[in-house]
Amino acid sequence: MIDSSDVCTYCGALATDRDHVVPVAYQGVRYFTSSNWVWACSECNSFLVDQMLVTVQDRAAFLAERLAKRYRRVINMPHWTQEELSELGDRMRMEVQRGLKMKRLVAQRIENCRIVSRHGVPA
Ligand SMILES: [Zn+2]
DSSP states (O other), rough: OTTTOBBBBTOOOOOOOEEEEHHHHHHHOOOOOSSEEEEEOOOHHHHHTTTOSSSSHHHHHHHHHHHOOOOOHHHHOOOHHHHHHHHHHHHHHHHHHHHHHHHHHHHHHHHHHHHHHHHHEEE
């Protein structure tokens, strides 16, 4: 039923869930109509549970803050030059490179949330 090509409306990660844009707790509606939900990744969807935010823009702004807070350490990782990386042992270098890759992915997800919070979902 879920098409793997769908991405999270908020952060752009792989979507696995459907997010009720007016939360179930506030509209009292548990079913999905064609217009009361958007695709979301499981992390964004779990952050949004029971948040009284009724527009995609407001939900995206909330997520940008939450993601920035959760991944604060990753985001604050210092930049490493190629020269600095080459001075590390293999194992340490792989760890640092893994962290830097995660930093790029998280920064991209947060930026996507900020774009959606400003402009909404592209038609
Ligand atoms: Zn997401």
